[in-house]
Amino acid sequence: MPEGHTLHRLAGELTRCFAGDTVAAASPQGRFSEGAALLDATRMDAVESWGKHLFAHFETERILHVHLGLYGTFLTTLPPAEPPRGAVRLRLTSQRAVADLRGPTVCAVVTPEQRATLVSRLGPDPLRADADPERGWALVRRSRRSLASLLMDQSVISGIGNVYRAEILFRHRLAPTAPGQLVVRGVWDELWEDLVVLMHQGVETGRIDTVLPIHETRPASDSPLTEGRRGEVYVYRRTGQPCLVCGTRVRTRVVEGRNLYWCPTCQRRSGRRRRSEPRHL
DNA sequence: GGAAGATGACAAG
DNA sequence: TTGTCCTCTTCCC
Known part of the structure; x- marks a missing residue:
């Protein structure tokens, strides 16, 4: 939880x-x-x-x-x-x-x-109105560590856990191994803004839903059928199941003691360039 | 009935 | 990198 x-x-x-x-x-x-x-x-x-x-x-x-x-x-x-x-x-x-x-x-x-x-010692919290994402960016831009590792670091962004980490990387098609150093400012801004929206939704509903309506496989998230259930996610704990977007089997690997989940087909961006296409997928 | 995991973080080596 | 702590749920026998 x-x-x-x-x-x-x-x-x-x-x-x-x-x-x-x-x-x-x-x-x-x-x-x-x-x-x-x-x-x-x-x-x-x-x-x-x-x-x-x-x-x-x-x-x-x-x-x-x-x-x-x-x-x-x-x-x-x-x-x-x-x-x-x-x-x-x-x-x-x-x-x-x-x-x-x-x-x-x-x-x-x-x-x-x-x-x-x-x-x-805590980084900016996307749920706090006084959050300053600049502080997180300052750490990311000069780090050789991977995004998957940086996103779990509470001094970079506080409040993210293993579910939001996996899902936010998927939503932005980012390779978990992409080093912070190579990520450009525009990509960081997109990540931050998306987290602000996603996490506020999480506060409202009490669960983590990250799947866009066009990719949903379950009844609408506010229907009685999904009430009280875990939210729908793209990759978290979906090892071996088909990616909701491309069908590739979701993979998992332990990164710093925690299970990381990702789609090797969808998540190939290095973060080097801002995308010109719509933000999600 | 028992083992294994789980959305976390820390200290020790 | 490994071990440790906290409690409950899920799964397997």
Whole structure:
């Protein structure tokens, strides 16, 4: 679940459910008892996300920092609260809602200074209005690393994960091995703008859909049949299946410990030149 | 019932 | 590059 859109969506949900309220904080699992005690019975003021990081600001300048990692969840339900199921690291309770945090990589209470240090290491987040894509470009343009590697680097663009990486490369027909150095500014701008649009859609729908209507193989993405299902994608986890555009078998290879998926036929651009054709495919 | 994976990130060597 | 941590789901026997 958790790429940047999930965290952005979560920030909104927690804001709607808790901001302005005094909340009860507890760690049913026991592994965050001390931190929960620091937040318990204080008011939550605002919640924001930056990349895959979530920050909930409380009065007295305490900040709850959460990173969901690969499989963490932070689920909000309506009261009355049921007994915690499974390993609940943190439970927040207000008059309006109950939120259970499970399996996070990070769950900590931090100071504004610590938050600032953390954020200073993160690249622009396509979901933030204050994002400056120039900062990402500055790293890409002088890097010999491949685009596939650069796109997973949170200091280049924050919030992208393994799904968005594979899909954005496909949508722009870019070879995953293309070195950052060779990519021209126009191509970078196209990637960034597309990510802004795609990820905002992800925030709205709660899932990652990257397939253009002309290539869709399933019922319309807002139909009851697709409700709640994983979004439709071009290559992610489609190893061996035919490319939705050309029919070539989708390939996979481990790049820096993560599975990369791509179509060797569609994705041949080096990024050297801006395309004169329509942006997608 | 158990192993393997999973949309992540870090430290150690 | 490998190992480690966190939890849940899926798949195979």
